[in-house]
Amino acid sequence: MKQEVTAFINRHHLLEKNATVLVGVSGGPDSMALLHLLHSMREEWNLKLIAVMVDHQLRGEESQADLDYVRDICAKWDIVFVGTSIDVPAYKRQHQMGTQLAAREVRYQFFAEQMEYFQADYLALGHHGDDQVETMLMSFVRTADSSGFSGIPSKRRFASGAIIRPLLSVTKTITEAYCEKYGIIPRIDPSNHETVYTRNYFRKHVIPLLKEKNQKIHTTVQYLSESLQSDEDFLQTEANKVLEDIVDLDIENKTASLKINQYKSHPLALQRRVFHLILKYLYDELPKDLSYVHEAHLFTLIGSEKSNARMDFPSQLKVEKSYGNLSFYFLHQHPLHSPFHEVLSIPGELELPDGSSIKASLTDVAYREEKHIYCCDVEQVALPLHIRTRKPGDRMRWKGLNGSKKLKDIFIDEKIPLRERNKWPIMVDNNNEILWLIGIKKGQPATQGKPTEYIQIEYKEAIM
Known part of the structure; x- marks a missing residue:
C-alpha cells in the first residue's frame, strides 16, 4: 500500500517535505492506516505530525473509549495527539439538522481551529477509493447537476492550508490488510453497518455488485473524478468571468x-453555471427544495415569447423577466408596494414611500419643458391635486392623441417592469383626470383662457 499511496501523493503533489500535517483520526481502519503510513514517512519527509480526533458523544462510553484508544496509540508512536468531546445531539437540536451533517460541521470546525493553532500545512483524511465510488454513485442518485459529479477532491484549500486525501488510490480492503500486517487493531463503529444511512446502503449492497464486474472500479472512478474536477474547475473559472462581465450583483440587498441577450450569447454550460453562482451569492444557504426543476423552468422562462413573467423560487426568491432583463430578488426584502394616495398642497412638498419627492409651487414664469417638471395654468385644473398609484381602468389623454389610452398599455409601450408599475406615482386633479404619469407622459388639459399664474410641479428621484 505504501508504494501505491506514495506514488499517488507525488503524482498529485499532495504533500511536501518539512510540512506540518494534522491527521484526522477516528480509530477506524482507514484513518489508523493513514496515521501509521505517515508515521512511517515522517523521518524521510521530515514531517511534523499531529493526530486530531473528535468524540461526537453519539455512542456514550464506546466513543470515549475510541478517543482513549487513539491517544494511547499516539503515545506509543510518539505522535502529538489533540482530542475533544463535543455534544453533537445538542448541536443537532440547536441547529435543526441531521445527525451526519451536525457531526461533520462540529468536526470540521474543530479541525479548522487546530489548523490555525498549529499553523499546519495539511489536514490528511482517510477517505479511500471505495468512498469515492460511493460518493459518485450517491451524486448520480441525488442530483441532475453535472458539477455535482466531480466526487471527493484529492486536495482542496482549507483553513490555513489544504485538505489532502492520500488513500483515494486504494480500497478499504487494502487499508484493512495494511492494519493486519502491522498489528493495528482498529476500533469499529457499529453505525457503519446500519443501512438506514444511504452511504452504508451503497457500501453494503451496490459496491460489491460493481466489483464483480470490475475489481478496479475505484481506479476507474478516481480517474473519472479527476477528469470531471479539472473540467469543472475550468468551467467555473469561465463562469465567474461571465458573472463579473454581465451580472449586476448587489450582495448587500x-x-x-442581467440582460437576457448577453446571457444567451454564452454557451449553455456557462449559462447554467452563472445561474448557480447567482443562487450561491443570493442564498445564505441553498434550500433543500431547490432542484433541477427550477433550472429547467428558468430556461423555459428565458426562452418564452412573453415580455413579462415571473416565477417563484424557494424562500421567497423571485425571478422576473421584464423586457429583455432578468432580475432576482427576495420578496421579504423587496415587498410589493402598497397603494398610496396623498393630496398635494400648493405650495407644498410631498415625500413618497420610495424616498422620492414632489414639490409644488406657484409661479408667473412661462412653462418649462423638462422631464421631471410639470407646469400648467391654475385655471386649467380642478384643485386640489392628488398623487397616487394606479387603479384598475386608469386611462390618460394628451394633445395629439385620438381619445385616451390605458395606463397598462403606456407602461407596456415604455417597457416598465411589472414590479415598478404598482408603485409608479401618478398626478391627478380633483376630477380624477390624469395630468402626469410622472417621468413618462404628460397630459394636456384644455386651455381655459390667457394664463395668469402657473402651478409648477417638480419631481425628485430618491437618492440611492
Missing part, C-alpha cells in the same frame, strides 16, 4: 440582474 440580495439582488441580481
Whole structure:
C-alpha cells in the first residue's frame, strides 16, 4: 500500500517535505492506516505530525473509549495527539439538522481551529477509493447537476492550508490488510453497518455488485473524478468571468440582474453555471427544495415569447423577466408596494414611500419643458391635486392623441417592469383626470383662457 499511496501523493503533489500535517483520526481502519503510513514517512519527509480526533458523544462510553484508544496509540508512536468531546445531539437540536451533517460541521470546525493553532500545512483524511465510488454513485442518485459529479477532491484549500486525501488510490480492503500486517487493531463503529444511512446502503449492497464486474472500479472512478474536477474547475473559472462581465450583483440587498441577450450569447454550460453562482451569492444557504426543476423552468422562462413573467423560487426568491432583463430578488426584502394616495398642497412638498419627492409651487414664469417638471395654468385644473398609484381602468389623454389610452398599455409601450408599475406615482386633479404619469407622459388639459399664474410641479428621484 505504501508504494501505491506514495506514488499517488507525488503524482498529485499532495504533500511536501518539512510540512506540518494534522491527521484526522477516528480509530477506524482507514484513518489508523493513514496515521501509521505517515508515521512511517515522517523521518524521510521530515514531517511534523499531529493526530486530531473528535468524540461526537453519539455512542456514550464506546466513543470515549475510541478517543482513549487513539491517544494511547499516539503515545506509543510518539505522535502529538489533540482530542475533544463535543455534544453533537445538542448541536443537532440547536441547529435543526441531521445527525451526519451536525457531526461533520462540529468536526470540521474543530479541525479548522487546530489548523490555525498549529499553523499546519495539511489536514490528511482517510477517505479511500471505495468512498469515492460511493460518493459518485450517491451524486448520480441525488442530483441532475453535472458539477455535482466531480466526487471527493484529492486536495482542496482549507483553513490555513489544504485538505489532502492520500488513500483515494486504494480500497478499504487494502487499508484493512495494511492494519493486519502491522498489528493495528482498529476500533469499529457499529453505525457503519446500519443501512438506514444511504452511504452504508451503497457500501453494503451496490459496491460489491460493481466489483464483480470490475475489481478496479475505484481506479476507474478516481480517474473519472479527476477528469470531471479539472473540467469543472475550468468551467467555473469561465463562469465567474461571465458573472463579473454581465451580472449586476448587489450582495448587500440580495439582488441580481442581467440582460437576457448577453446571457444567451454564452454557451449553455456557462449559462447554467452563472445561474448557480447567482443562487450561491443570493442564498445564505441553498434550500433543500431547490432542484433541477427550477433550472429547467428558468430556461423555459428565458426562452418564452412573453415580455413579462415571473416565477417563484424557494424562500421567497423571485425571478422576473421584464423586457429583455432578468432580475432576482427576495420578496421579504423587496415587498410589493402598497397603494398610496396623498393630496398635494400648493405650495407644498410631498415625500413618497420610495424616498422620492414632489414639490409644488406657484409661479408667473412661462412653462418649462423638462422631464421631471410639470407646469400648467391654475385655471386649467380642478384643485386640489392628488398623487397616487394606479387603479384598475386608469386611462390618460394628451394633445395629439385620438381619445385616451390605458395606463397598462403606456407602461407596456415604455417597457416598465411589472414590479415598478404598482408603485409608479401618478398626478391627478380633483376630477380624477390624469395630468402626469410622472417621468413618462404628460397630459394636456384644455386651455381655459390667457394664463395668469402657473402651478409648477417638480419631481425628485430618491437618492440611492
